[in-house]
Structure formats: C-alpha cells, structure tokens
Amino acid sequence: MTAESGAVFLTEGAHSAQLFTVLSGWAFRFKMLDDGRRQILNYVLPGDLVGLQGSVIGEMEHSVEALSPLVLCVFQRDRLDELFANHPGLAFDVTWLAAREERMLDDHLLSLGRRSALERAAYLLAFLHERAVSVGLGKGQGPVSIPLTQQHVADTLGLSIVHTNKTLRKLTNKGLIRWLGRSCEVLDATELARVAGWEGLGEPVRPLI
Amino acid sequence: MTAESGAVFLTEGAHSAQLFTVLSGWAFRFKMLDDGRRQILNYVLPGDLVGLQGSVIGEMEHSVEALSPLVLCVFQRDRLDELFANHPGLAFDVTWLAAREERMLDDHLLSLGRRSALERAAYLLAFLHERAVSVGLGKGQGPVSIPLTQQHVADTLGLSIVHTNKTLRKLTNKGLIRWLGRSCEVLDATELARVAGWEGLGEPVRPLI
DNA sequence: CGGAACTTTGAGTTTCCTCAAAAAATGTGG
DNA sequence: CCACATTTTTTGAGGAAACTCAAAGTTCCG
Structure with missing residues (x-):
C-alpha cells in the first residue's frame, strides 16, 4: 500500500x-x-x-x-x-518495537517537560537525524534532509510557530542546521545533541520486520 | 519483594x-x-x-x-x-501492557505539549484518580487518596514548584481536590476531566498478570 | 503567473519562572 | 509529650520565556 x-x-x-x-x-x-x-x-x-x-x-x-x-x-x-x-521470535520482535517506542516517548517527555525551547529544538533534530541515519537515509552525499515544516516542529515541541521560528533561527545562526523549502538539513548532529544534553538512542541491535 | x-x-x-x-x-x-x-x-x-x-x-x-x-x-x-x-497468551498480555503504557505516554505528551498549567494539573489528577479506581483503590469510604507531594506534581507537569502550588490552589478553591499532608484527595474527578478536556482512558478489558 | 502555504520580523501581553522568606506539617530523639 | 531539624506548602515581587496579533517576505505548486 x-x-x-x-x-x-x-x-x-x-x-x-x-x-x-x-x-x-x-x-x-x-x-x-x-x-x-x-x-x-x-x-x-x-x-x-x-x-x-x-x-x-x-x-x-x-x-x-x-x-x-x-x-x-x-x-x-x-x-x-x-x-x-x-512465531514467538517475531512476537518478541513486536514487543521489542513497542518497548523502543516507549523509550522514545520517555525521551520526548523529558524534553517537553524539562528542556528549554532551544534545547528542545536541538534534541528533536538530533533525534530525527539519528533515526534517519540508523535506517540508512544518510548514505546520499551531503547532509541528511528531514521532510517537515516549522509548523510540525512547533507541534512536536509544544511551542508556537513564531517562537519555533526564532528558536530554529538560533540553531541556523550557529551553523547546526539549514532550512530548505519544507525540509531541514542537519549539519552538525553532534553539536545539536550537546546543546540538548542528549545521549542519543543507543540502539545496538534491532529486529528486522 | x-x-x-x-x-x-x-x-x-x-x-x-x-x-x-x-x-x-x-x-x-x-x-x-x-x-x-x-x-x-x-x-x-x-x-x-x-x-x-x-x-x-x-x-x-x-x-x-x-x-x-x-x-x-x-x-x-x-x-x-x-x-x-x-505461553503465547501471556506474551500477548505483556505486549498489551506495553501498548497501554504507550497510550498513557501519548496522553501525557499531549498534556505537556499543548495544555495550560491548570489543564495539565486537572488532567494529571483525573488520570491518577481513574487509574486508582480501576485497580480498586476507590473502595474505601470517601474520596480516593493519591500519595504524592507537590514536587512530584511539578516534576510530572514540567512546571516549577511555585507555579504548581498556585495552580493546585485554584483546583482546591474550585472544590475539585484537597491537599492533605503528602497526598491529594480527588473530590470531583468528572469536573477535573472536563477542565482538562480529557476523555478518560477507556479500558474495557485488561489481562491479569 | 497567481494563489496558497510557509517563513520571517516586530511589538506588546501573558504565562510561567526565580528568588526570597514565612508558615505549616512531619519526623526524631530525649 | 516536647523541642528541634527537616521537609513541605504558601505567599509576594520582579524578571524571563514564550505567546498572540499583525503584517511582510518567500517559496511552492498548479
């Protein structure tokens, strides 16, 4: 489909x-x-x-x-x-995926509850970058491109669209991201994670479904 | 243990x-x-x-x-x-519990991201009340009592302790809750849910583990 | 080319935060 | 049971972060 x-x-x-x-x-x-x-x-x-x-x-x-x-x-x-x-092995994999989703939501909750707007934005983009790379979307030349609008970022971070724009501008001015049309390029994922105080997902193995 | x-x-x-x-x-x-x-x-x-x-x-x-x-x-x-x-039946129950946790976290994220302080507090207490009742903690006479401090509420809602106190006071003044020692009594769970704009968990069946 | 969606900017307002301190409740040892 | 330390709740005042409103640029798409 x-x-x-x-x-x-x-x-x-x-x-x-x-x-x-x-x-x-x-x-x-x-x-x-x-x-x-x-x-x-x-x-x-x-x-x-x-x-x-x-x-x-x-x-x-x-x-x-x-x-x-x-x-x-x-x-x-x-x-x-x-x-x-x-297929108990596959059933376990389904549960593994559910546990991983739970872990991501835990991270998002920490972000919404206790990080500042700048930290939240940095976290989100570092997170999406890491996920994109982990499924092989970073293989094309150049930076990873994430297909979303600033309205999506705002609705993820719990911020207004105006404040989101001003916050993303700060990250842009630091050279960490670039905004192109309706997508975002991550230029320095390491520094984004550092700004956010985020450790990364840490996913050694994962099942194939 | x-x-x-x-x-x-x-x-x-x-x-x-x-x-x-x-x-x-x-x-x-x-x-x-x-x-x-x-x-x-x-x-x-x-x-x-x-x-x-x-x-x-x-x-x-x-x-x-x-x-x-x-x-x-x-x-x-x-x-x-x-x-x-x-025990595929029990394995399914474990996955059911994981999916239910995911659903609760979804609700919490909506709260942290898009609800005001007052709505968030009302949501949290309506949520905890509903959970307490669903495991039979509402059977004693009188209102359900939830064992936490305002610091716990603050750290759940992503608010400062001071603003949390002022927000809980509003709910107290409306007669929806009462604060006793280090616990909270829910007096009107229906009205709390209405203030929050929250539909409830809606859990018809659940597995026994 | 023109309309719609998206991004950017400025100004004033509201919500929530920090700091500071007092009041109340709780727990502990004598 | 009381005195004292600790934790928790409450209040006030001033400041910072984020919001709303409004409008102008830009980019996208048919």
Missing part, C-alpha cells in the same frame, strides 16, 4: 484498526484537542510498526499522517494472534 | 535489569538531566509491569522510585524468552 504526503491514513477512533509496517518514507503520529491544538507524539520511519495500539487494545487514540510519499505493508489484525501462537 | 516509600529500586543504566509485577503500592518512573532537572514519566500501580524496557532491549534508560510501601513479584529476565515460546 502507498500513501501520499499529507495523507492521514489512520485516524483516531478507528475501530477496524489495521497494522502496518513502513517500508519507505516518513510519517508522524499525533493527537488533537477539541479546540484544534495539535501535538505530534513521534515520527515514523522505515522499519516502524504503525497501528499496534489499535491492533492490541482495539481502538486507536491517535492519528497518523504521511510527511512524504509512503510505502506500507499491511498486516491483518487477526493474524496477530496467529503470530503470537506460531 | 518489597520496597520502602522513597526507595529507588531500579536505576537508569542498570544492565542486569529485572522485570517486576507490582502487587500493591504506588511508584513512578522518571528521568533526570545532568543538572538535576527531573521529569516524571508515568506512575506505576498494582498490575503494572516494571522494567520491561530493560528486559526486552537490554538496558534501562529511566529509574523507578516507590511512592508508598510496595510489594513486587520478581521475574527473571531469561524467562521472558520461555514465556514467548510457551
């Missing part, structure tokens, strides 16, 4: 939730408040599972939207029981 | 991570930045699993501290493989 950039392909409340594996492209998970405030929860990259909450618990409480053209592999939900029954 | 109130019984970086089930008591998971800023990630109640990240991925990236005297049941990590191999 494929999805266009900007397409919301899983929505909150969906009861017939499907489970997907991302083969290529970028997406993000988000929730909204009634008055339109949006919070981006995490980003989805190749190798990630999408819709596990819906499949395991029965209903989705967040939505997922594509940031770039996306290629997905669909899993029927009822086959999850079969997977646990007959 | 038991733990005293205030005891940190799992620490960040622990490599020989164990897996626990909580039988009774309250605890919380947290992370710290180098300069001492602390962020509480989530609360742990009876029926919760503690240390799954360490068991599945291999290293803990957060710590866990008791809020009240705690009774725990220890699981050896290597028995997790055996569980996945021979």
Whole structure:
C-alpha cells in the first residue's frame, strides 16, 4: 500500500484498526484537542510498526499522517494472534518495537517537560537525524534532509510557530542546521545533541520486520 | 519483594535489569538531566509491569522510585524468552501492557505539549484518580487518596514548584481536590476531566498478570 | 503567473519562572 | 509529650520565556 504526503491514513477512533509496517518514507503520529491544538507524539520511519495500539487494545487514540510519499505493508489484525501462537521470535520482535517506542516517548517527555525551547529544538533534530541515519537515509552525499515544516516542529515541541521560528533561527545562526523549502538539513548532529544534553538512542541491535 | 516509600529500586543504566509485577503500592518512573532537572514519566500501580524496557532491549534508560510501601513479584529476565515460546497468551498480555503504557505516554505528551498549567494539573489528577479506581483503590469510604507531594506534581507537569502550588490552589478553591499532608484527595474527578478536556482512558478489558 | 502555504520580523501581553522568606506539617530523639 | 531539624506548602515581587496579533517576505505548486 502507498500513501501520499499529507495523507492521514489512520485516524483516531478507528475501530477496524489495521497494522502496518513502513517500508519507505516518513510519517508522524499525533493527537488533537477539541479546540484544534495539535501535538505530534513521534515520527515514523522505515522499519516502524504503525497501528499496534489499535491492533492490541482495539481502538486507536491517535492519528497518523504521511510527511512524504509512503510505502506500507499491511498486516491483518487477526493474524496477530496467529503470530503470537506460531512465531514467538517475531512476537518478541513486536514487543521489542513497542518497548523502543516507549523509550522514545520517555525521551520526548523529558524534553517537553524539562528542556528549554532551544534545547528542545536541538534534541528533536538530533533525534530525527539519528533515526534517519540508523535506517540508512544518510548514505546520499551531503547532509541528511528531514521532510517537515516549522509548523510540525512547533507541534512536536509544544511551542508556537513564531517562537519555533526564532528558536530554529538560533540553531541556523550557529551553523547546526539549514532550512530548505519544507525540509531541514542537519549539519552538525553532534553539536545539536550537546546543546540538548542528549545521549542519543543507543540502539545496538534491532529486529528486522 | 518489597520496597520502602522513597526507595529507588531500579536505576537508569542498570544492565542486569529485572522485570517486576507490582502487587500493591504506588511508584513512578522518571528521568533526570545532568543538572538535576527531573521529569516524571508515568506512575506505576498494582498490575503494572516494571522494567520491561530493560528486559526486552537490554538496558534501562529511566529509574523507578516507590511512592508508598510496595510489594513486587520478581521475574527473571531469561524467562521472558520461555514465556514467548510457551505461553503465547501471556506474551500477548505483556505486549498489551506495553501498548497501554504507550497510550498513557501519548496522553501525557499531549498534556505537556499543548495544555495550560491548570489543564495539565486537572488532567494529571483525573488520570491518577481513574487509574486508582480501576485497580480498586476507590473502595474505601470517601474520596480516593493519591500519595504524592507537590514536587512530584511539578516534576510530572514540567512546571516549577511555585507555579504548581498556585495552580493546585485554584483546583482546591474550585472544590475539585484537597491537599492533605503528602497526598491529594480527588473530590470531583468528572469536573477535573472536563477542565482538562480529557476523555478518560477507556479500558474495557485488561489481562491479569 | 497567481494563489496558497510557509517563513520571517516586530511589538506588546501573558504565562510561567526565580528568588526570597514565612508558615505549616512531619519526623526524631530525649 | 516536647523541642528541634527537616521537609513541605504558601505567599509576594520582579524578571524571563514564550505567546498572540499583525503584517511582510518567500517559496511552492498548479
């Protein structure tokens, strides 16, 4: 299955939730408040599972939207029981992915709760850079390019679009990032992580799904 | 196994991570930045699993501290493989718990990113109240009592202790909570949820571990 | 080429923070 | 049970961070 950039392909409340594996492209998970405030929860990259909450618990409480053209592999939900029954190794891998997601959310919570705007922005871009590199998106010549707008950054960091712009400008002026059209190039991931006081994900092994 | 109130019984970086089930008591998971800023990630109640990240991925990236005297049941990590191999139903329950934790963290992120101080405080107390009731802590006469200090609330909401105090006072003045010693009584959980614009957890079924 | 979406900037306001200190509750040892 | 140290809660005042409003540039896309 494929999805266009900007397409919301899983929505909150969906009861017939499907489970997907991302083969290529970028997406993000988000929730909204009634008055339109949006919070981006995490980003989805190749190798990630999408819709596990819906499949395991029965209903989705967040939505997922594509940031770039996306290629997905669909899993029927009822086959999850079969997977646990007959493929314990794969079942463990699913749980490994869930634990890794939990760990990323822990990091995001630390950021939103206790880092300043500048630290938060540096953290986010260092994080996305590390994730992009870990799935092989850094192999092209030059810096890694992340497909998002400043509105996405604002809705991830819990900041207004105006303050986000001013904060990203500081990182740009330090030569750590560059903003191009609707994407961000990370020029110095090490320094970004240092500004944020972030240790990195530290993911030695990971299962292939 | 038991733990005293205030005891940190799992620490960040622990490599020989164990897996626990909580039988009774309250605890919380947290992370710290180098300069001492602390962020509480989530609360742990009876029926919760503690240390799954360490068991599945291999290293803990957060710590866990008791809020009240705690009774725990220890699981050896290597028995997790055996569980996945021979008890697919239980393995699924472990994954269910991981998905539920992920969902709670999603809610917390929405709160930290997009809710005001008052909304955040109302959300947190409605959330903790709902969790307490769901494990049967509401059966004693009178309101549910949650064992924490305002410093814990501040470190959960990402606010200073001073602003937290002023915010909780507003909720007290509205008659929604009462602060007693080092604990909080929830007097009107419905109104708290309404102030927060929060729908509740919505947990029809749950596995028994 | 023209409209829409996105980025940038400035000005004034609100929310939340820090500092400082007092008041209240809790715990401890005699 | 009381005196004392410690922790927790409360209050006030001034400052910093982030927000809203408004508008001008830019870039993107059909």
